[in-house]
Amino acid sequence: MRLSPAISELIRALRVLPGVGPKSAQRMAFQILERQREGGLQLAKALNDAVEKVGHCSDCRTLTELAVCEICVDEQRRASGLLCIVETPADVLAIEQTGQYQGSYFVLMGHLSPLDGIGPDDIGLDVLAQRLAKEPISEVILATNPTIEGEATAHYIAELAQQHRIATSRIAHGVPVGGELEYVDQATLGHAFSGRKRLQFD
Amino acid sequence: MRLSPAISELIRALRVLPGVGPKSAQRMAFQILERQREGGLQLAKALNDAVEKVGHCSDCRTLTELAVCEICVDEQRRASGLLCIVETPADVLAIEQTGQYQGSYFVLMGHLSPLDGIGPDDIGLDVLAQRLAKEPISEVILATNPTIEGEATAHYIAELAQQHRIATSRIAHGVPVGGELEYVDQATLGHAFSGRKRLQFD
Structure with missing residues (x-):
C-alpha cells in the first residue's frame, strides 16, 4: 500500500527536524491529521513567519x-x-x-x-x-x-x-552540581582537581 | 532574556507534535533557523497541503x-x-x-x-x-x-x-517473534498458553 502523496510528503518533510526518524515522522503526521489539524496549520504559519522574519543580530550574531x-x-x-x-x-x-x-x-x-x-x-x-x-x-x-x-x-x-x-x-570545568564523584568521567575529574580552589577562612 | 516573538511562537507551535517537550521544541526551532531554513519552508508547505487535501475514505474511513x-x-x-x-x-x-x-x-x-x-x-x-x-x-x-x-x-x-x-x-495474541519467554509479561504469556496450537504431523 502506498500512502497518499500529501501524507508521504508530510512524513518526508517532518524528518528535517532533529531526532525525528521515519517512525516518529509517521506518528507525527498521523497525529496532526487525525487530531491536531488546527495545530498543524499554526505550525505551518509559525515556520513561515520565523524563517521570513528571524535574522542575525548585527552586533552579536544571535x-x-x-x-x-x-x-x-x-x-x-x-x-x-x-x-x-x-x-x-x-x-x-x-x-x-x-x-x-x-x-x-x-x-x-x-x-x-x-x-x-x-x-x-x-x-x-x-x-x-x-x-x-x-x-x-x-x-x-x-x-x-x-x-x-x-x-x-x-x-x-x-x-x-x-x-x-x-x-x-x-568558564570553569569540573564536577557538575548534584553529580556523584563515582560516576564522573576521568577527564572531568582531572579538570576538577587541576582547577581546585583554596578555601579561605576569615 | 526574552526570545524574539517569532522564535517563541515557533517553539510553542512545535509542541503540537507528539513526544516534543519544551527542550526538544527549542532545539528543533534553533536547528531550523540556523541550518534548515529551506527544509522549514518545505515542512510548512507540506503541513498546509496535507491538512487541506487529506480527508477520510468514505468506505473505510482511513x-x-x-x-x-x-x-x-x-x-x-x-x-x-x-x-x-x-x-x-x-x-x-x-x-x-x-x-x-x-x-x-x-x-x-x-x-x-x-x-x-x-x-x-x-x-x-x-x-x-x-x-x-x-x-x-x-x-x-x-x-x-x-x-x-x-x-x-x-x-x-x-x-x-x-x-x-x-x-x-x-488476531492471535502471544509471545512476540524474537522475544524471550523470560521477559514476556504474565498476561501475554497467559494468552500464549490459552491460545496454543496443536502441532500436526503428517
Missing part, C-alpha cells in the same frame, strides 16, 4: 527579528565591559536562565572546524576582531563547549584577545 | 486524498470477502507491510471509550453496520489493540457481526 538584539541594545550590559563568547543562541538562553551574568554576548554560530572547511571568518571572528579593537571590553569570557573543537576555538579567540591586550577567562 | 482510498477501490480485495477492523491508519500501514493480508479494512479512528464520551457512532460503527448489511463479507477480522478499550471495542463489533451472521475472528 538569532533575532531585530537588527540589533535586546541584549546588545542594553547600555548597562555594554557598560559592564564583559563579553561572553558562546557557540549557539541556545547557549545564550541557558546562560541567561542562570541569572548570573550581566554582560554582552558574541555568538559564533558554530566552532572552528578546518576539516569541514569552517575557518575563522565563517564563525564571525572578523566581526569579533573589529569589536575587540573598537569597544571598551575589559574581559572576554570563553564559554564554548568543552569539546575538542570548542577548546580549539576558545584557544584561537584567546590569542585574538591577547593581541588586543584584553583579559581572557575560560 | 486518511486519504481520494474520495475512496486505493485499497477500497481494489476489486480483488473486495472480492476476498475479508474485512479487517483496525483502530488507526498507522495500523493499516503496519498490516500492509507484512504482505500477509489481501482483504479490505475498516478504520475506527479510535476505540469505544464511554468515559470520554466516545460511543459507537463516533468510531463509525453505524457506517460499518450498513456495510455488513449490504456487502458480501464472509469474515470480520478484529485487529484492534490488545488494550482494555480495544478488547471492549472488539467485543462490541463481534456482536454486531453476529447479528448479521458473519463469521468473526480475533
Whole structure:
C-alpha cells in the first residue's frame, strides 16, 4: 500500500527536524491529521513567519527579528565591559536562565572546524576582531563547549584577545552540581582537581 | 532574556507534535533557523497541503486524498470477502507491510471509550453496520489493540457481526517473534498458553 502523496510528503518533510526518524515522522503526521489539524496549520504559519522574519543580530550574531538584539541594545550590559563568547543562541538562553551574568554576548554560530572547511571568518571572528579593537571590553569570557573543537576555538579567540591586550577567562570545568564523584568521567575529574580552589577562612 | 516573538511562537507551535517537550521544541526551532531554513519552508508547505487535501475514505474511513482510498477501490480485495477492523491508519500501514493480508479494512479512528464520551457512532460503527448489511463479507477480522478499550471495542463489533451472521475472528495474541519467554509479561504469556496450537504431523 502506498500512502497518499500529501501524507508521504508530510512524513518526508517532518524528518528535517532533529531526532525525528521515519517512525516518529509517521506518528507525527498521523497525529496532526487525525487530531491536531488546527495545530498543524499554526505550525505551518509559525515556520513561515520565523524563517521570513528571524535574522542575525548585527552586533552579536544571535538569532533575532531585530537588527540589533535586546541584549546588545542594553547600555548597562555594554557598560559592564564583559563579553561572553558562546557557540549557539541556545547557549545564550541557558546562560541567561542562570541569572548570573550581566554582560554582552558574541555568538559564533558554530566552532572552528578546518576539516569541514569552517575557518575563522565563517564563525564571525572578523566581526569579533573589529569589536575587540573598537569597544571598551575589559574581559572576554570563553564559554564554548568543552569539546575538542570548542577548546580549539576558545584557544584561537584567546590569542585574538591577547593581541588586543584584553583579559581572557575560560568558564570553569569540573564536577557538575548534584553529580556523584563515582560516576564522573576521568577527564572531568582531572579538570576538577587541576582547577581546585583554596578555601579561605576569615 | 526574552526570545524574539517569532522564535517563541515557533517553539510553542512545535509542541503540537507528539513526544516534543519544551527542550526538544527549542532545539528543533534553533536547528531550523540556523541550518534548515529551506527544509522549514518545505515542512510548512507540506503541513498546509496535507491538512487541506487529506480527508477520510468514505468506505473505510482511513486518511486519504481520494474520495475512496486505493485499497477500497481494489476489486480483488473486495472480492476476498475479508474485512479487517483496525483502530488507526498507522495500523493499516503496519498490516500492509507484512504482505500477509489481501482483504479490505475498516478504520475506527479510535476505540469505544464511554468515559470520554466516545460511543459507537463516533468510531463509525453505524457506517460499518450498513456495510455488513449490504456487502458480501464472509469474515470480520478484529485487529484492534490488545488494550482494555480495544478488547471492549472488539467485543462490541463481534456482536454486531453476529447479528448479521458473519463469521468473526480475533488476531492471535502471544509471545512476540524474537522475544524471550523470560521477559514476556504474565498476561501475554497467559494468552500464549490459552491460545496454543496443536502441532500436526503428517
